Amino acid sequence: MIRLHGVTKSFRDAGVEVPVLRGVDLEVAAGEMVAIVGPSGSGKSTLLYVAGALDRDFSGEAVVAGVALAGLSAEARADLRNRAVGFVFQSFNLLPGLSALENVMLPGMLRRGAREAAAAIRARATAALDEVGLLDKAAQPPARLSGGERQRVAIARALFARPKVLLADEPTGHLDAVTGEGIIRLFADLAAAGLTVLVVTHEERVSRAASRVLHLSGGRLSS
Amino acid sequence: MRARGLLWIALATLRADRRGSLLDAAAACVGAAALVFFLALGLGVSAAAQRMFPADARLVEVVPGNVRLGGVLGGGALDDAALRRLGALPGAAAAWPRLSLRVPVAANGPPKGLDYNWPPGMTLQIPVVGLAPEILAGDVGAGFRFEDPGPGGTIPVVLSRRLLEIYDKTLAPAWGVRRLPPILSIVGIELPVRIGFSIVPQKTEDRIVEARLRLAGISDRVPIYMLAMPLETVRRLHREYAKADQGYSQVTLLAARPEDVPSLTAAVRRMGLAVDEGERATAERVGTVVAVTTGSLVFLAVVMCALAALAIAQSLSASVRARVKEIAVLQALGAAPSDVRLVVLAEGAIVGLAGGIVGVLLARGAAPLADRAAAALLPDFPFRPETFFVHPPWLVALGLAVPALAAVLGALAPAAAAARVDPARTLS
Numbered sequence: 001m002i003r004l005h006g007v008t009k010s011f012r013d014a015g016v017e018v019p020v021l022r023g024v025d026l027e028v029a030a031g032e033m034v035a036i037v038g039p040s041g042s043g044k045s046t047l048l049y050v051a052g053a054l055d056r057d058f059s060g061e062a063v064v065a066g067v068a069l070a071g072l073s074a075e076a077r078a079d080l081r082n083r084a085v086g087f088v089f090q091s092f093n094l095l096p097g098l099s100a101l102e103n104v105m106l107p108g109m110l111r112r113g114a115r116e117a118a119a120a121i122r123a124r125a126t127a128a129l130d131e132v133g134l135l136d137k138a139a140q141p142p143a144r145l146s147g148g149e150r151q152r153v154a155i156a157r158a159l160f161a162r163p164k165v166l167l168a169d170e171p172t173g174h175l176d177a178v179t180g181e182g183i184i185r186l187f188a189d190l191a192a193a194g195l196t197v198l199v200v201t202h203e204e205r206v207s208r209a210a211s212r213v214l215h216l217s218g219g220r221l222s223s
Numbered sequence: 224m225r226a227r228g229l230l231w232i233a234l235a236t237l238r239a240d241r242r243g244s245l246l247d248a249a250a251a252c253v254g255a256a257a258l259v260f261f262l263a264l265g266l267g268v269s270a271a272a273q274r275m276f277p278a279d280a281r282l283v284e285v286v287p288g289n290v291r292l293g294g295v296l297g298g299g300a301l302d303d304a305a306l307r308r309l310g311a312l313p314g315a316a317a318a319w320p321r322l323s324l325r326v327p328v329a330a331n332g333p334p335k336g337l338d339y340n341w342p343p344g345m346t347l348q349i350p351v352v353g354l355a356p357e358i359l360a361g362d363v364g365a366g367f368r369f370e371d372p373g374p375g376g377t378i379p380v381v382l383s384r385r386l387l388e389i390y391d392k393t394l395a396p397a398w399g400v401r402r403l404p405p406i407l408s409i410v411g412i413e414l415p416v417r418i419g420f421s422i423v424p425q426k427t428e429d430r431i432v433e434a435r436l437r438l439a440g441i442s443d444r445v446p447i448y449m450l451a452m453p454l455e456t457v458r459r460l461h462r463e464y465a466k467a468d469q470g471y472s473q474v475t476l477l478a479a480r481p482e483d484v485p486s487l488t489a490a491v492r493r494m495g496l497a498v499d500e501g502e503r504a505t506a507e508r509v510g511t512v513v514a515v516t517t518g519s520l521v522f523l524a525v526v527m528c529a530l531a532a533l534a535i536a537q538s539l540s541a542s543v544r545a546r547v548k549e550i551a552v553l554q555a556l557g558a559a560p561s562d563v564r565l566v567v568l569a570e571g572a573i574v575g576l577a578g579g580i581v582g583v584l585l586a587r588g589a590a591p592l593a594d595r596a597a598a599a600l601l602p603d604f605p606f607r608p609e610t611f612f613v614h615p616p617w618l619v620a621l622g623l624a625v626p627a628l629a630a631v632l633g634a635l636a637p638a639a640a641a642a643r644v645d646p647a648r649t650l651s
Binding site for chain 2: 077078114161
């Protein structure tokens with residue numbers, strides 16, 4: 001479901017080329033939950049965004065949900081992200097001006113070529129919020145939700161489009177232990193249900209729940 | 224769905240920053256209100272000026288030349304031969320003669336039923352011009368005929384609409400008499416006159432005939448301080464009072480198209496005749512003054528719209544900078560850079576349109592208030608309109624389109640900046 005081969009990426013810093021990924025190879029199958037661990041600044045998030053078709057400035061081969069990313073237009077990559085990839089971020093990244101329900105509706109509103117009515121999108125978003133146990137918070141803005149509730153809203157938003165791939169960047173980083181455990185269990189359940197889950201983390205408890213743990217260091221991935 | 228979805232996101236974003244959105248909309252509102260108010264005022268004043276100085280763009284008023292060379296160069300006098308030649312000029316659709324009556328006509332009593340409009344003891348000397356019926360086509364009231372009734376008959380006459388207005392707004396107040404009833408209701412009234420009588424004794428003819436004039440219509444084509452009779456009536460009176468034929472006093476040439484007027488004017492002058500451009504020049508001068516004033520005010524309004532666009536540009540730029548992470552999240556959820564650009568442009572358009580709607584409503588609401596203030600503060604004068612504002616439908620469309628367009632133009636740079644957001648770098 002995710003296949004990276006020889007992915008290389010570097011940043012320019014003060015005119016100097018700084019390599020971040022050096023020929024990374026990675027394969028994550030459907031139903032697998034893979035954790036990538038490594039020190040801060042090792043390029044974990046960069047790898048995640050390459051796999052999520054957010055970062056186009058890399059060399060090597062990347063295939064996500066059966067789609068080769070090389071040569072894809074900005075619109076095609078956006079469409080791939082919308083239909084096949086769900087993102088969960090450490091700091092939740094909910095839009096503060098929207099309610100919890102409206103945040104979950106966003107992927108539906110951005111869908112290209114779909115004829116789904118706003119009312120239908122709203123109904124599906126309501127169901128998604130219900131699945132994460134936040135139906136009663138649907139009208140609340142993110143500012144009135146706890147950290148765990150925000151992350152569950154973010155997960156509902158990521159799963160709204162029924163993606164094939166879920167990419168999580170330090171998903172428990174801002175959560176307490178109990179709430180974090182709940183999120184980790186949810187990810188494991190999703191993987192067991194057939195979703196491809198790639199989690200970037202530096203937390204031991206997340207790694208324990210993963211079917212595979214890979215280390216990223218010096219721009220190279222190792223088991 | 225996607226267009227509606229992007230609109231939904233734009234609306235949600237604006238809702239999230241209500242204060243900023245309201246300020247931007249207020250800027251657009253001021254521009255729209257000024258634009259609609261000043262343009263409507265300009266159109267209204269222009270319409271009033273046209274009523275005051277009606278100038279038909281196809282008419283050329285030909286008068287005898289100042290220097291007459293007789294038949295040597297074929298010009299000078301406005302006789303029947305000149306009339307035929309004028310009518311045959313390229314671009315001329317018709318030539319209508321005017322003949323001033325050289326027999327004095329006076330009224331020493333009011334029309335029946337309008338006694339209160341007549342100062343006691345007044346004798347009114349009436350200047351008369353004979354006009355061809357065709358020149359007044361459309362201005363003669365239904366059921367009336369503008370033709371010579373023959374000796375002893377009631378003579379149909381047509382008055383200048385402007386004379387009635389001046390009487391109502393200037394003469395009647397000065398004389399301390401009542402104003403006239405509405406124009407249509409005075410058509411048909413009869414005025415007893417004495418043909419051959421003049422208030423200047425030396426000008427009085429040997430034969431004075433009692434006659435009746437019947438108002439058959441009101442027209443802008445009648446000279447302002449004259450009364451128009453059928454051309455044939457004037458000719459008959461000249462014959463009856465043995466007045467020698469001195470040719471026509473004026474010929475009105477009707478050009479086939481307004482653009483034929485310059486070549487017609489030149490041809491007339493080549494014939495040794497002159498063109499009376501007094502009315503046209505006055506109308507053009509007034510029109511120019513109104514157009515320049517309106518243009519200046521509209522320019523001011525457009526500058527206000529441009530300032531609104533700058534304010535919106537600045538505000539949206541700040542907004543885009545502040546929510547760069549939100550933009551990156553939208554991209555992570557499936558928005559392409561073009562979508563992000565459209566969302567920001569839609570935000571500008573919504574703000575501009577909302578400001579435009581309120582601005583148009585404000586301008587429409589301010590117009591009657593301004594009219595009321597004008598009625599209270601300005602003295603009554605001829606041709607003072609009921610309203611100084613004209614609101615054609617296109618003005619409403621313009622009042623909505625200009626601020627919306629200005630806002631979209633203002634949103635172009637912030638939209639481009641939003642589209643350049645690198646989601647991977649921003650979210651890292």
